[in-house]
Amino acid sequence: GENVEQHPSTLSVQEGDSAVIKCTYSDSASNYFPWYKQELGKRPQLIIDIRSNVGEKKDQRIAVTLNKTAKHFSLHITETQPEDSAVYFCAASPEGLGTGRRALTFGSGTRLQVQP
Amino acid sequence: DVKVTQSSRYLVKRTGEKVFLECVQDMDHENMFWYRQDPGLGLRLIYFSYDVKMKEKGDIPEGYSVSREKKERFSLILESASTNQTSMYLCASSLFRPGDTEAFFGQGTRLTVV
Numbered sequence: 414g415e416n417v418e419q420h421p422s423t424l425s426v427q428e429g430d431s432a433v434i435k436c437t438y439s440d441s442a443s444n445y446f447p448w449y450k451q452e453l454g455k456r457p458q459l460i461i462d463i464r465s466n467v468g469e470k471k472d473q474r475i476a477v478t479l480n481k482t483a484k485h486f487s488l489h490i491t492e493t494q495p496e497d498s499a500v501y502f503c504a505a506s507p508e509g510l511g512t513g514r515r516a517l518t519f520g521s522g523t524r525l526q527v528q529p
Numbered sequence: 530d531v532k533v534t535q536s537s538r539y540l541v542k543r544t545g546e547k548v549f550l551e552c553v554q555d556m557d558h559e560n561m562f563w564y565r566q567d568p569g570l571g572l573r574l575i576y577f578s579y580d581v582k583m584k585e586k587g588d589i590p591e592g593y594s595v596s597r598e599k600k601e602r603f604s605l606i607l608e609s610a611s612t613n614q615t616s617m618y619l620c621a622s623s624l625f626r627p628g629d630t631e632a633f634f635g636q637g638t639r640l641t642v643v
Contacts (some may be wrong), residue, residue: 456634
């Protein structure tokens with residue numbers, strides 16, 4: 414089955430700096446790669462996702478890149494703010510009928526701390 | 530707004546008890562999932578279901594079972610609770626439509642087995 418590895422496990426940056434979180438996956442059938450943010454005491458929520466027909470996607474200060482050949486994808490947060498402090502999870506799954514297990518496999522999470 | 534609701538926020542149960550965790554979604558989603566969240570281990574899939582009465586094992590199904598009698602409801606059952614099942618349990622649901630497969634999570638149930 415799918416295996417997703419995520420690094421680093423913790424990341425501390427100064428406000429205004431950039432943060433990068435990296436994930437690798439193992440199953441070449443995976444073609445959907447979402448990122449979830451979980452604030453303390455709250456449920457995980459989708460912040461951005463990418464599908465394997467594109468290499469990069471941006472939404473304001475966050476961006477995700479995908480290298481399907483190398484089976485890795487990354488989350489980039491620019492101009493970090495204290496409210497970006499949270500745990501971030503990457504995930505992978507196939508989309509479409511007959512393409513494997515229809516469930517997200519998550520990485521182990523990255524705790525991002527933005528210091529004011 | 531999609532709503533996924535778990536029946537309890539906190540539960541304390543004794544070792545050996547049978548425990549039911551309930552999850553209801555209101556968006557007619559085909560897929561429903563149960564994950565377990567532990568520090569440093571991320572979210573691990575216990576079971577999932579893509580249709581009524583259908584279920585598939587995830588990565589850590591041992592000690593758990595599930596029930597999906599209605600499309601909107603997915604129950605996780607701990608047949609005989611053990612202390613190593615103390616954890617945060619998260620339910621999620623999604624469509625299975627390419628391009629529209631975002632998973633929506635419930636608020637979580639923190640289960641303590643004593």
